[in-house]
Amino acid sequence: MYNVKTYNAISPAGIDHLSNQYQVNKTDDADAYLIRSVDLHEADFPKQLKVIARAGAGFNNIPLDRVTEAGIAAFNTPGSNANAVKELVIAMLVASARHMFAVTNFSAQHIHADISLMKKTDDRFKGTELLGKKLAVIGLGHVGSLVANAARELGMKVVGFDPFLSSDAAWHISNQIERADSMKAAIKDADFVTVHVPKTAETTGLIGAEEIKAMKDGVHLLNYSRLGIVDNQAAVNALDAKHVASYITDFGEDVLFNREDVVVTPHIGGSTEEAEANGSIRGANIIMKYLETGNVKGALNLPDLNVPFNTPFRLTLIHQNIPNMVGQIATKLANNDLNIEGMSNAAKDKIAYTIIDLDEEPTEDLVDALTQINSIIRVRVIKNQK
Numbered sequence: 001m002y003n004v005k006t007y008n009a010i011s012p013a014g015i016d017h018l019s020n021q022y023q024v025n026k027t028d029d030a031d032a033y034l035i036r037s038v039d040l041h042e043a044d045f046p047k048q049l050k051v052i053a054r055a056g057a058g059f060n061n062i063p064l065d066r067v068t069e070a071g072i073a074a075f076n077t078p079g080s081n082a083n084a085v086k087e088l089v090i091a092m093l094v095a096s097a098r099h100m101f102a103v104t105n106f107s108a109q110h111i112h113a114d115i116s117l118m119k120k121t122d123d124r125f126k127g128t129e130l131l132g133k134k135l136a137v138i139g140l141g142h143v144g145s146l147v148a149n150a151a152r153e154l155g156m157k158v159v160g161f162d163p164f165l166s167s168d169a170a171w172h173i174s175n176q177i178e179r180a181d182s183m184k185a186a187i188k189d190a191d192f193v194t195v196h197v198p199k200t201a202e203t204t205g206l207i208g209a210e211e212i213k214a215m216k217d218g219v220h221l222l223n224y225s226r227l228g229i230v231d232n233q234a235a236v237n238a239l240d241a242k243h244v245a246s247y248i249t250d251f252g253e254d255v256l257f258n259r260e261d262v263v264v265t266p267h268i269g270g271s272t273e274e275a276e277a278n279g280s281i282r283g284a285n286i287i288m289k290y291l292e293t294g295n296v297k298g299a300l301n302l303p304d305l306n307v308p309f310n311t312p313f314r315l316t317l318i319h320q321n322i323p324n325m326v327g328q329i330a331t332k333l334a335n336n337d338l339n340i341e342g343m344s345n346a347a348k349d350k351i352a353y354t355i356i357d358l359d360e361e362p363t364e365d366l367v368d369a370l371t372q373i374n375s376i377i378r379v380r381v382i383k384n385q386k
């Protein structure tokens, strides 16, 4: 039986997807965590924790260095909630162009009045259309590409900027999206700017005072990525100067509250029934695959290694990516008279991962001996359940 611990509201679809070999939230001493955006930076991890699956895209809540040092595999589920974010961003584009937040406030305050009369004397709620306006999309991954394509479908001119665009992501972008070579080129004449990049040291403050200054007067700015990617104080200064028309973000901060020109949604970009179910089912699949086979695809801190599991036992080893590791491991197995049926190895940056298939069960002494090799981080024995 494997133990899974969940954090945040995890869709029951993912919990129900786990096989009967799994029990959920019965103990803190879990083999796997299934999480959303809980901040794990200060968390201690139980010794037997082997995998963290983040149901969702952003993984800045996981202390990847510390998790890797503890031999814990970490995964996210990029794309599982991208459509949810896209739909909300499109809604916010329309809402900002049509002053929808000021309009609903006005209506709420004039509940008994014939409010349709006001528009005959007052044109403060006259909006603009998206058709023909220019949208700059910063970051063209799972979310950004969907936003760009949808805005194009609405008749907007769309320009994208993503210096690290993967070839896979490029396939999903309409050929009608203009490609900018720099952030400045993308934002300079955009009516709307929306940001869809992960939060990293490099993207913190990506949209600061200088970038906002380079935008055109009356721009609408959207941040559905993370707190800190847009410098909120710089955005407020530009709103005060009437340079930015509105700022719409999923990540609130004190400086943003009580302003008519700011809309803060409470981190709900990915909060739909469908997106939460997608993410939790993908998270459950990741956990089952990793715990039951050791195979890895798309981890944040381990290389891909997918080997059909056809022997009764398997050893998996997470270790430093340095010379002679595989030699040392093979020698320990030979010293224990264990025949290697199959062996595969892959590396990602400083970390390597080795899978060894065996007909016989490795002894505890062998596992101890392997664990004691300098630079081996974690050794696991997996019994084939099939």
Ligand SMILES: NC(=O)C1=CN([C@@H]2O[C@H](COP(=O)(O)OP(=O)(O)OC[C@H]3O[C@@H](n4cnc5c(N)ncnc54)[C@H](O)[C@@H]3O)[C@@H](O)[C@H]2O)C=CC1
Pocket (backbone or CB within 6 Å): 057, 058, 059, 078, 079, 081, 082, 085, 138, 139, 140, 141, 142, 143, 144, 161, 162, 163, 164, 165, 166, 169, 196, 197, 198, 199, 202, 203, 206, 224, 225, 226, 250, 267, 268, 269, 270, 271
């Ligand atoms: N508000 C919400 O509820 C949600 C927020 N997000 C946030 O959106 C982010 C993006 O999500 P996905 O599109 O699924 O991730 P993704 O990994 O598919 O795409 C991110 C893209 O950003 C690009 N990028 C990285 N640094 C860049 C830079 N300096 N300038 C321009 N582009 C850059 C990458 O090359 C990549 O194509 C997540 O990391 C998360 O923080 C994602 C889902 C829901």
Ligand SMILES: O=C(O)C(=O)COP(=O)(O)O
Pocket (backbone or CB within 6 Å): 008, 036, 037, 038, 055, 056, 057, 058, 059, 081, 267, 268, 269, 270, 271
């Ligand atoms: O997937 C993401 O990056 C999100 O921001 C969604 O976060 P959540 O799972 O709703 O806490």
